Structures are given as structure tokens and as C-alpha cells.
Amino acid sequence: xKKYLELKTxxxxxxxxxxxxxxxxxxxxxxxxxxSAPILSRYINGHVLPSLERSKKIIEAFKExxxxxxKRRIKFEDERIFDHSAVIYxxxxxxxxxxxxxxEFSSLKVDKxxxxxxxxxxxxxxxxxxxxxxFVVAKNRKEMGIRNFIEVKRVxxxxxYSYLFIPKGSMEQNDHVLIVDDAVRTGFTLETLLELCxxxxxxxxxxxxxxCFEDTLDRLKxxxxxxxxxxxxx
Numbered sequence: 001x002k003k004y005l006e007l008k009t010x011x012x013x014x015x016x017x018x019x020x021x022x023x024x025x026x027x028x029x030x031x032x033x034x035x036s037a038p039i040l041s042r043y044i045n046g047h048v049l050p051s052l053e054r055s056k057k058i059i060e061a062f063k064e065x066x067x068x069x070x071k072r073r074i075k076f077e078d079e080r081i082f083d084h085s086a087v088i089y090x091x092x093x094x095x096x097x098x099x100x101x102x103x104e105f106s107s108l109k110v111d112k113x114x115x116x117x118x119x120x121x122x123x124x125x126x127x128x129x130x131x132x133x134x135f136v137v138a139k140n141r142k143e144m145g146i147r148n149f150i151e152v153k154r155v156x157x158x159x160x161y162s163y164l165f166i167p168k169g170s171m172e173q174n175d176h177v178l179i180v181d182d183a184v185r186t187g188f189t190l191e192t193l194l195e196l197c198x199x200x201x202x203x204x205x206x207x208x209x210x211x212c213f214e215d216t217l218d219r220l221k222x223x224x225x226x227x228x229x230x231x232x233x234x
Contacts, residue, residue, distance in 0.1 A: 005106055006052050008130075012099040013055035017044050019096050020065050033061055059103050066096055067231050070210065074232070080185070082234070084211060088122050088182050097231065098126030101180065101208045104229045105131075108205045111175040112136055114197065116164065116189055119182045123210065127180050136171055138164040138193060150199050154192040164192050166200075173201030184212040184230070187220045194224070 021029065021044055026037035033040070042048045050058060070093070073086040087093060101123075113135040115124035121137055128135035140162060142149055148168035155161045171177060179193050190207060197204045206227040207220075214233045221228055 009059070009103065009106070010049045010052060010055045012103065013050055013058040014043050014046070016059060016062050016066065016096050016099065019069070019092060020062050023069065024065075032065075033058065059100070063100060063231075066093075066100060069093060070097075070232050074211070074234075079234075080213070082183075082211075084183060087210060088119055094122055094126050097123065097210060098130045100231065101127045101178075101229070102130035104208060105178055105206055105227075108178075109176045110178045110205060112171055112177045112202070114138065114171065114177050114179045114193055115181060116193060120180060123180050123182050127178065127208065131178070136166055136177075138166050138196060140164065143167070150196060152192050152195045152199060154188060156188055157186060164189075164196065166196060171197065171200040171202045175200070175202040176205045177202045178205055179207045181207075181209045182211065184209045184216055184220075187216045190220065191224075194226075 017029070017040065026040055029035075029040050030037050043050055049055075070087050073084070073090070073093070075083040075086070077083070110131045110133055112133055113124050113128040113131065115121060115135065116138045117140065124135040124137065142165050146167045149165045150168055150171075151163050151165045153161055154164055177197050179190060179197075181190060184190060194204055204226055206229065207224075208229045209231075211232045211234060212230040217228065217230055217233060
């Protein structure tokens, strides 16, 4: 397993390099990484893989670059309203985001990936593929054909409430669960997903989100005792 994870990290660093190369010249990449253009060309064109240590440095160095790519694709209506469809429906970019999520949590055991419908689903697909595990989608309604559900009440700051449902047995006791979401605005949905884990006897190991409001992130970090990784803070 260790060798597999090492190879996966090395391959991921090359794919991230290829994504960044779409917007950067070899000279720019060279100045950022301190590697010559011919070496970078060999990596990007698949002639050779970077070492594990160099791969980790590449991924860390370009985490900020990927974040900038995401920011450029977000369209703001005002400070609290935005359209990020150009991010979550871009397969190439979303694939790299999934690899960054894997990089952030690869040292931890992950048995399931949990998200909420509907915009969280594309991210959950990519992240679950990286970890080679199943993903679970919490929905706002019960699905026909499924008899038994786990449900949790979701209460909003306005006092309004709704319910989230997952099929019974989709998360099991002692499952290690990574919670992912495309955008975290208030954090109430994340807290409801954590409650779903608790009702199933599963163990949340962390939270990964593409976008999160800064004030919400601060509140969640003070309240929750789980690692929270966010690419874009607004």
C-alpha cells in the first residue's frame, strides 16, 4: 500500500503540472519550482516521473496556483452570492482538486466520502476515486425503492429547518468518513453531515471544501475538532 500511495503522489504531481502548464510558460514554471525547463518538459510529457520528495514539493507549490485558477473561475454577484459552476463542472480542474484532497488526507484512513446533494456530488465522485472508496450522498428527500433511512434535522440560522436522509447501511459503524462539499456558506449543512456520521456510529476524519466564507471557517475551526482543509477562502 505504501508503494501504491507513493506512485499515486508522483503521478498526481505530473497531472497538476500539466494543468498549470495551460496557463504558464516553462520559464514561469521554472522560476516557481527552481527546476529547469527541460526537466519540467520531461515530467509533463511523461518521459520520467519526479521523485516522491520532489512530487510533494510540486503539489505544495502549485496548491496556490490551483487556488488561483479556481478564483478566476468564480463569478461574484456580491460578497455572499457567487456562481462557481465553471469550477464544479470542469472535469479537468475538478480532477486536480480531487488529487489535492487526496494529498491533504492521504495519511489518514478513509473508508467513505460523504457529501450533500447536488453540487457536492461531482467533487465527491473525484475524491472517492482518489481514495478508491464509495461515496454517500445525503439528500433532502427519501428515495423511492429504499425502505430504511437514517435522517437528521437540519436547522438554519433563520429558524427554518429541513431533513437530510441517507440509506440505512450506506455508512456503517466505525467507518472513517471524509466529508466534502463544494461550497460552505453557513456551515450548518456540514454540522448536519457530522450528525449523520454520529447516528451511524461512523468516525469523521476531516472536512474538505473548495470554497468557504472566512467567518464561517473561523467558527467551524473553533467549534469542531476535525482537520478542515479549504482551497479558497472568501
